[in-house]
Amino acid sequence: MNDGIHLLARLLIVIGVITAAVGGLLLLSDKVPWLGRLPGDIVIQRKNFTFYFPLATSIVLSIILTLILWLMGRR
Numbered sequence: 001m002n003d004g005i006h007l008l009a010r011l012l013i014v015i016g017v018i019t020a021a022v023g024g025l026l027l028l029s030d031k032v033p034w035l036g037r038l039p040g041d042i043v044i045q046r047k048n049f050t051f052y053f054p055l056a057t058s059i060v061l062s063i064i065l066t067l068i069l070w071l072m073g074r075r
Contacts, residue, residue: 035057036054036057037057038054038056038057038060039056040055040056040059041053041054041055041056041057042054042055
């Protein structure tokens with residue numbers, strides 16, 4: 001029973017750290033001018049409607065996060 005509580009506590013701490021990191025990145029996203037404006041990001045503008053899908057940005061961020069987590073996983 002005690003191990004379950006410690007596991008839950010660690011999980012909540014990790015989720016909190018990840019949430020804080022994502023929040024910090026969102027605050028700093030204005031400082032990175034290319035983020036969200038890469039070739040391959042889809043933007044459709046009509047008279048009363050704008051659709052934006054950051055496809056290339058999502059792929060680049062996915063690759064970066066995969067590399068970081070892979071490096072952290074190697075011990």
